[in-house]
Amino acid sequence: MADVVRETSIEKVQLPKGETWSVHKFGGTCVGSSDRLRNVAEIIQDDDSERKLVVVSAMSKVTDMMYDLIDKAQSRDDSYIAALDAVLEKHRLTALDLLQVDDLAKFLSRLHHDIDNLKAMLHAIYIAGHATESFTDFVVGHGELWSAQILASLVRKNGTDCNWMDAREVLIVSPAGSNHVDPDYLESEKRLEKWFSQNPSRTIIATGFIASTPQNIPTTLKRDGSDFSAAIMGALFRARQVTIWTDVDGVYSADPRKVSEAVVLKTLSYQEAWEMSYFGANVLHPRTIIPVMQYEIPIVIRNIFNLSAPGTMICRSSVNELEEGQRLESSVKGFATIDHLALVNVEGTGMAGVPGTASAIFAAVKDVGANVIMISQASSEHSVCFAVPEKEVGAVAKALESRFRQALDAGRLSQVAVIPNCSILAAVGQKMASTPGVSATLFNALAKANINVRAIAQGCSEYNITLVVKREDCVRALRAVHSRFYLSRTTIAMGIIGPGLIGSTLLDQLRDQAAVLKEKFKIDLRVMGITGTKTMLLSDTSIDLTKWRELQKEKGEVADLEEFVRNVHGNHFIPNTVLVDCTSDSIIASHYCNWLRRGIHLITPNKKANSGPLDQYLRLRALQRKSYAHYFYEATVGAGLPIISTLQGLLETGDKILLIEGIFSGTLSYIFNNFIGTRAFSEVVVEAKEAGYTEPDPRDDLSGTDVARKVIILARESGLKLELSDIPVQSLVPELLRGCASAEEYLQQLPQYDHDMSKKRQDAEDQGEVLRYVGVVDVANKKGTVELGRYKKDHPFAQLSGSDNIIAFTTERYKQQPLIVRGPGAGAQVTAGGIFSDILRLASYLGAPS
Ligand SMILES: NC(=O)C1=CN([C@@H]2O[C@H](COP(=O)(O)OP(=O)(O)OC[C@H]3O[C@@H](n4cnc5c(N)ncnc54)[C@H](OP(=O)(O)O)[C@@H]3O)[C@@H](O)[C@H]2O)C=CC1
Numbered sequence: 001m002a003d004v005v006r007e008t009s010i011e012k013v014q015l016p017k018g019e020t021w022s023v024h025k026f027g028g029t030c031v032g033s034s035d036r037l038r039n040v041a042e043i044i045q046d047d048d049s050e051r052k053l054v055v056v057s058a059m060s061k062v063t064d065m066m067y068d069l070i071d072k073a074q075s076r077d078d079s080y081i082a083a084l085d086a087v088l089e090k091h092r093l094t095a096l097d098l099l100q101v102d103d104l105a106k107f108l109s110r111l112h113h114d115i116d117n118l119k120a121m122l123h124a125i126y127i128a129g130h131a132t133e134s135f136t137d138f139v140v141g142h143g144e145l146w147s148a149q150i151l152a153s154l155v156r157k158n159g160t161d162c163n164w165m166d167a168r169e170v171l172i173v174s175p176a177g178s179n180h181v182d183p184d185y186l187e188s189e190k191r192l193e194k195w196f197s198q199n200p201s202r203t204i205i206a207t208g209f210i211a212s213t214p215q216n217i218p219t220t221l222k223r224d225g226s227d228f229s230a231a232i233m234g235a236l237f238r239a240r241q242v243t244i245w246t247d248v249d250g251v252y253s254a255d256p257r258k259v260s261e262a263v264v265l266k267t268l269s270y271q272e273a274w275e276m277s278y279f280g281a282n283v284l285h286p287r288t289i290i291p292v293m294q295y296e297i298p299i300v301i302r303n304i305f306n307l308s309a310p311g312t313m314i315c316r317s318s319v320n321e322l323e324e325g326q327r328l329e330s331s332v333k334g335f336a337t338i339d340h341l342a343l344v345n346v347e348g349t350g351m352a353g354v355p356g357t358a359s360a361i362f363a364a365v366k367d368v369g370a371n372v373i374m375i376s377q378a379s380s381e382h383s384v385c386f387a388v389p390e391k392e393v394g395a396v397a398k399a400l401e402s403r404f405r406q407a408l409d410a411g412r413l414s415q416v417a418v419i420p421n422c423s424i425l426a427a428v429g430q431k432m433a434s435t436p437g438v439s440a441t442l443f444n445a446l447a448k449a450n451i452n453v454r455a456i457a458q459g460c461s462e463y464n465i466t467l468v469v470k471r472e473d474c475v476r477a478l479r480a481v482h483s484r485f486y487l488s489r490t491t492i493a494m495g496i497i498g499p500g501l502i503g504s505t506l507l508d509q510l511r512d513q514a515a516v517l518k519e520k521f522k523i524d525l526r527v528m529g530i531t532g533t534k535t536m537l538l539s540d541t542s543i544d545l546t547k548w549r550e551l552q553k554e555k556g557e558v559a560d561l562e563e564f565v566r567n568v569h570g571n572h573f574i575p576n577t578v579l580v581d582c583t584s585d586s587i588i589a590s591h592y593c594n595w596l597r598r599g600i601h602l603i604t605p606n607k608k609a610n611s612g613p614l615d616q617y618l619r620l621r622a623l624q625r626k627s628y629a630h631y632f633y634e635a636t637v638g639a640g641l642p643i644i645s646t647l648q649g650l651l652e653t654g655d656k657i658l659l660i661e662g663i664f665s666g667t668l669s670y671i672f673n674n675f676i677g678t679r680a681f682s683e684v685v686v687e688a689k690e691a692g693y694t695e696p697d698p699r700d701d702l703s704g705t706d707v708a709r710k711v712i713i714l715a716r717e718s719g720l721k722l723e724l725s726d727i728p729v730q731s732l733v734p735e736l737l738r739g740c741a742s743a744e745e746y747l748q749q750l751p752q753y754d755h756d757m758s759k760k761r762q763d764a765e766d767q768g769e770v771l772r773y774v775g776v777v778d779v780a781n782k783k784g785t786v787e788l789g790r791y792k793k794d795h796p797f798a799q800l801s802g803s804d805n806i807i808a809f810t811t812e813r814y815k816q817q818p819l820i821v822r823g824p825g826a827g828a829q830v831t832a833g834g835i836f837s838d839i840l841r842l843a844s845y846l847g848a849p850s
């Protein structure tokens, strides 16, 4: 009985129902110690609902201890007495820790009284050597009686008006088969009204798990009983919400131990929760959902150890709601697996059109008590295939062989085959019912991961698609399908080739921006590999960019381009792959076609592919147009400046390019902007190199080759079919230094030629002119030139500073005044930034929100 009985106007109190009530359920771990009970009391007090009903389980392990008492007593093991003392001690110590004088005395007296009773009952069991079900139910239910009383006293101690409820006085249930009971709602409601009229409190702490039969015999609600108690109470009170407190953040889209990408679902419909729980997801047992479902009361699953997590709400329908971070079209809510299964395949021509075959098969299965988990039969009716737990398959096969002996001997049935080591993979989601293509996507993901499907079942409710796969493929299958539905389609596996000046700056920019991209634009960039000429660093998930340099030193392997690409692209769980070539190597460029053919996107600042042999270039561009793999190379001209995209924009919108001219070299721009008579030419060259403007070998800049490559790239982009050798180039590398073995040697010897360059500069200056290294694409005349020219000091080319590039497009539309792009055209940050914006362009082509 409740320990606080109100004297006032007992008979007049009506049971208030509806929105005012909020129901909470705390499982054993939530009330497993004094500290946890304090925490629970706080949560109850923090809920500002007008009325609260709190269902509690026994303190953790207590129910097991109680069952153990029965086992011991039944098997005449004296140690049940000591075990009962341990139960007493656990509750006594908790009460001493939490309760104060009067409440403590009252509770301890009740506890000792209960323990004495139990001792007597267990003694009777000990003598009889047997415990009836009702005896057992009576004994084990004490854990809830004690936890509810302790918690009620604690809440009251904290100043909240509160009664505890022995649910056996209220909840009436009838047995419904083994391990099931059916609540009697009418009778329970009547009793609840009576109980409430005697205990009209705003906060009630009720025992979970226990109830009474219609004959008032104590019983339990069986497995997951406390959740069921909470759901029934929620229904009886027509509560606004039932919160089930557990130790997980909610219901996950897949088992997070198997799928690291699994996310907590914000909402699930009752049906989805139902399906997920069947497949072993850590959700409520289906029967606990039924009571609240009829009144459309939401159930929220929350983590008591992580109050900041909002949990998962199970409610009427989540069909129209969009999950945050989930793809709009994501129609599958969750994936689950069941292991240790075997398939049984009964096959034969004699089955088709013979009524009763299925019934005979499943009758034989039933006779051996096996549980059929999935059934599939094609309409040709030549075979029936079903899954049973592996441990039951031997008996099932034997029963079928014996039942169909005659048909097997006569050849009407060809076989009863057992396929062991199977697992079920189920996809669950209410929206699947109305979304074409879900199963196509599912099977496509499995096919890509090279997983064979042994059997398939989908009911016409379409809430789940069940597949049978080989046991050893199961986790891989789960990950493959989960990533297909759950990873944003702009999740991109990246491989960075060449972590030199530009590559490493890009990696640092990616590191700094990754979180923003993921959060704001749903772009999830994962660097799966970084390779130089000697060392490569690989990862299965993604490299931690805050310490990629250290990791490269610690975990770097010998570089192997094929293996590198296989690692970055071979990951079946990430929908897209991009390789970013930050080398200046033509051998790397020679792989582009092959990579595009494999569906790998490419981004590069390396000019070698677009300025290399014409036939190779044309093949690459043709392949790019044919394939769905993208190839972006903005940083090959003008670094981060929008040169390529501007030109492509003009061409794609139908403008006609007449002339492109300008200063295309950041290095040469810097050199001639700063070679003003104050320093030697060679000194300024070294400055340009140190500033990161030059090519890995600065002779590529000084020779004019780098500018010629850019001229070729723009010329080809404009439709001219030119080779690099078609461009006359005026080299600034003295003849004798062209054969130097290294860039260092060249730079060392360069000062010998300073005088020649000083003279050129002075001659120009004497005429009021400056030296500028200029490239021209003369589209009208189908040619290109690269030369050192002299310009008047008021010419736009003379107005530049730093590493500025200036590029003027004269076109049909921009004929009077050219379209001019100007700004720093070399340097690590601007170049890496240009590559980065190509990566984001790729993401937006792949569907990232703008
Ligand atoms: N600097 C700038 O302003 C601009 C540069 N660019 C282009 O950016 C690219 C990179 O330049 P930058 O960073 O200065 O050059 P670096 O010399 O600093 O770096 C090149 C990187 O490429 C690696 N590498 C070379 N060959 C291979 C190969 N076969 N396999 C794997 N890795 C390889 C090198 O590895 P390892 O260290 O092992 O030798 C090194 O890490 C060049 O193509 C350049 O033209 C484009 C626009 C502007």
Ligand SMILES: N[C@@H](CC=O)C(=O)O
Binding pocket: 635, 636, 637, 638, 639, 664, 665, 666, 667, 668, 693, 694, 695, 701, 706, 825, 826, 827
């Ligand atoms: N070395 C190049 C870098 C950009 O392409 C230059 O100086 O412009």
Ligand code: NA
Binding pocket: 634, 635, 636, 637, 638, 639, 640, 641, 642, 643, 644, 834
């Ligand atoms: Na550019």
